[in-house]
Amino acid sequence: INIGWGKGRPSEWYKSYPIAHGHCQSPVDIVSTQAVYDPSLKPLIISYESCTSLDISNNGHSVMVDFEDIDDKTVISGGPLEGPYRLKQFHFHWGMKQSQGSEHTVDSKSFPSELHLVHWNARKYATFGEAAAAPDGLAVVGIFLEVRVLKIMVLTDALYMVKFKGTKAQFRSFNPQCLLPLNLNYWTYRGSLTTPPLYESVTWIVLKEPIRISEKQLEKFRTLLFTSEGDEKIQMVNNFRPPQPLKGRIIRASFKA
Structure with a gap:
């Protein structure tokens, strides 16, 4: 399925995708004092030991790393999920300056960047495309990035290979375990893809603890282009x-504020 930046700016997406005004759109502003602690939420289990990355690409709206998608060895489970969800890809969102860049915000505060690890319900659906259109099809782990030194040089050093839209390069043996914070406390809510077609098929799991990136590494993301060579x-x-209205949804927390 082609999950792309879509036509025009996000404020214009409703013209082509009426669901943009739906009741479960993402991202949202997480107001920490209004999030409800839910003791029934299980710890999040992330099993990336057998990860096999395939390539890195510029799809015209972000940089994305795809993974071998053939078995259930690379999964997340627990948390708000009924069963395991398999890792498909991860990508980033970022801004022109440090004061903005993340999609989710916490108490109206934006981070310089946000990482999305996209998983799908391979136990229930035959393809990623089928899962992406189903209410329980996807689970995305969102991780904020704050500006400090982080050892993701292997990733940011590969960005020059995919400067232009439509470019792809081999990128093997990268394990995203190194992109996880030590603390997996999270907020969770029912939401949507944040790019067209904006399907309301995502169980969002947004980790409270950010990971770190240096300003120099962040600048490498900004060297990429929306356009083709x-x-x-x-x-x-x-x-x-930008954050979308909650429209009555409850954000649950796995931890006490």
């Missing part, structure tokens, strides 16, 4: 959707 160069920045 030969086209007018448009810098890939501010590729995030």
Whole structure:
């Protein structure tokens, strides 16, 4: 399934995708004092030991790393999920400046970047595309990035290979375990894809603890382009959707505030 940046800016997506005004749209602003602690939420279990990354690509709206998607060895489980969800890809959102870039916000505060680890319900659905359109099809782990030194040099050093839209390069043996914070406390809610087609098929699991990235590493994301080679160069920045109304949804927390 082609999950892309869509036509025009996010504020115009409703013209092509009426679901943009739906009741379970993402991202949202997480107001920590209004999140409800739910003791029935299980600890989140992330099993990335057998991860096999395949390639890194510029899909015209972000940089994405795809994974071998053939078995249930690379999964998340527990948390708010009924069963295991298999890792498909991860991608980032970032801004032009440090004060903005993340899609989710916490108490109206934005982070410089946000990582999305996208998983699908392979036990119930035959393909990722089928799962992406189903209410319980996807589970996305969102992780905030704050500016400090982080050892993800292998990843940011590969970005030059996918500067232009539509470019792809081999990127093997990268295990995203190194992108996880030590503390897996999380907020969770029912939501949607944050890019068209905006399907309301996502169980969001947003980790409270950020991970770290240096300003120099963040600058490498900003060298990417929304455009193909030969086209007018448009810098890939501010590729995030602003927070959407909660419309009565409850954000649950796995921890006491």
